[in-house]
Amino acid sequence: MSLPRRSYDPRRVCLIPFPTLPSFLQTNKRSLGIYTSGALFAIGWWFFLDACILSSLSSRPPPSSQDPESPWDPPVVTISFADWVPGLCGTLGMIVVNLIDKQHLTEAVGFGSATFSFGGGGGGFGSDSVQWRARLFLFLGFALMAGGLAGSITVMTVKYLVPVLPPGYDYYGVANVVQNASIMLSTVLLWISQNQESEFEYNLTL
Amino acid sequence: MAAGIKTIILLSFVLALGFLLIILSCALWSNWLPLLVALTYILAPLPNSLCSRCAGADDFSADYNSAFLDFGHFMTGMMVVTGVALPLSLAHAGIIAPVACAMSIAGGGLVYGTILTYSGFFSESDEF
Secondary structure: OOOOOOOOOOOOOOOOOOOOOOHHHHHOHHHHHHHHHHHHHHHHHHHHHHHHHHHHHHOOOOOOOOOOOOOOOOOOOOOOHHHHHHHHHHHHHHHHHHOOOOHHHHOOOOOOOOOOOHHHOOOEOEOOHHHHHHHHHHHHHHHHHHHHHHHHHHHHHHHHHOOOOOOOOHHHHHHHHHHHHHHHHHHHHHHHHHHOOOOOOOOOOO | OHHHHHHHHHHHHHHHHHHHHHHHHHHOOOOOOOHHHHHHHHHOOHHHHHHHHHOOOOOOOOOOOOHHHHHHHHHHHHHHHHHHHHHHHHHHOOOOOHHHHHHHHHHHHHHHHHHHHHHHHHOOOOOO
16 A cells, blocks of 8 residues: 655644635736735726815815904915825836846846846846846835835824824824735735736747 | 627626616716716726737737737836726815715716626737
């Protein structure tokens, strides 16, 4: 009697195993991840745009404010360009991260380590300068995104939480943080799902 | 293909119902901003159909290049969320009534579901 061979390790780590995805989700895990990533990106930007719309509407004087006993006073704080900067940084970082060819990050040595270093660059960093530059750009992209998140938290704290404001202005800062957090989540999800092997990888095209 | 005719008629009814909801949500309050939702949902299947044409092995690399497909999926996800988030934020800012927001979201969902079902039933490829 010989036991049938298994292709996986049958030992369990968790006492209660994680539920497996249903089968129709498993076959196109990759595209579903990318759909969700795009949805997260749009959700983040729409939170911020919602705050922008609210701020712009509140700074517009009402048309029938001619009565002198209740003069219209402009809002204390409106959204300015400083609120836009973290989201723009995060989006730029997302673009930078996703423009990197992922094969350059993991491959140990390029096609012939000596011949593939352009112009002798990266001399002190080993022979594969492509991988070094790809990792540098990956670091730059993630630093831009993390800087965007930190900047949004800074803007929320400095502009909306520390000064004593009437209630309702916290939403602008919270929307900014939500925007940057969901841009970062979207990038991570896009990264993970692009590394998934898709089932439709081998399409025969003439 | 007898079921095809019934499906087409049913789908056209659903499409008309979706447009009716969207147009009512604009016309009852005489505020035509929710019509943008219909535009968004009509444009939503466009990135996938464009990008599935472009995907495939190109001349430079032998392996299958699916970056166009991924970009199309990303844009589709963004468009669908935009169609929901646009009336929500308009209603949050008080520009349109909350009922108009609900009506335009339901109408947009019907229109997009019709487009998805139609292309799922009647297209040759399985990409929508």
